[in-house]
Amino acid sequence: MRVNKQAIIKFSIGKYQDEIFCDVVPMQACHLLLGRPWQFDVDAQHSKRTNKYSFVVKGEKYILNPLTPYQVSEDYRVTRELREKYQREEKEKSESETLLAISGEETSQDGFKKSISTLPSSISSLLQEYETLFPEEMPDGLPPLRGIEHQIDFVLDTQIPNKPAYRSNPEEIKESQRQVDGLLKKGLVKESLSPCAVLVILVPKKDGT
Known part of the structure; x- marks a missing residue:
């Protein structure tokens, strides 16, 4: 799990x-x-x-000390009542969401989503639970350090790719520069200090695209 x-x-x-x-x-x-x-x-x-x-x-x-048989019985009874209450609330919630979908009403919360009537209840509840992960504007700075950090290691004896840069027209270059400047300003990216860095944004893939 x-x-x-x-x-x-x-x-x-x-x-x-x-x-x-x-x-x-x-x-x-x-x-x-x-x-x-x-x-x-x-x-x-x-x-x-x-x-x-x-x-x-x-x-x-x-x-x-361990519970007595009477305490175990009472604990089981309370747990069963809580579980039945939770199941009733979930059933009522599901029925209300079904009525909402039939009536075609829409709900909006902080601009995150305009409607949940067309989504299953499990998906809509998941989106509502993690709506803070999808802000309208990206916050400044990198995410905080987590308990588990990941890294991508270089493969030993691998040849560094050396390919011609992707040819862009002036408008594409201007737009790319605008996006890079925005990311740098927000602190989401930093200038690479790696000796293997290729100073281009777009390069052809192996299949030619």
Whole structure:
């Protein structure tokens, strides 16, 4: 399963209070799963016979006891009610979107999209969730550093391409220069300092296009 969301979660179990960095994945559950990373961080000791976890945080010892059969039953009942409520809300939402598509009404939010009536509910909800990724104008500067950065490495012993530049008319050159100047001004691109850089924008492809 691909993880594309993370969140810092504050939680408390009795007197024990803490916050952890969690991966967010779709599950048919309403629980916080304290897995091996948390057990490693707090150096938790598990008693297999009593199924208890004990650990020390800031000089204070905590013991997590397992749920009683009654607590397990109540927890299952609450989880089932929440799941049924969520399913009812999703069904009502889907029906309302269907009526919206039939009536032909349009909705607009910050100029991101003019209508969602022709899109499936799963697509429209996805676009609404990530609408901040599609601003009307690109922000200045490069994106912030992420937790995982990627790079493209050169292949060893590869011949550097040396091909004639693409011939452009003055209008195309002027437009290309305008776009490059705009990108430089916003900080989205920088002048290349690589000795392998080819100082052209467009070059012919292998197929001649």
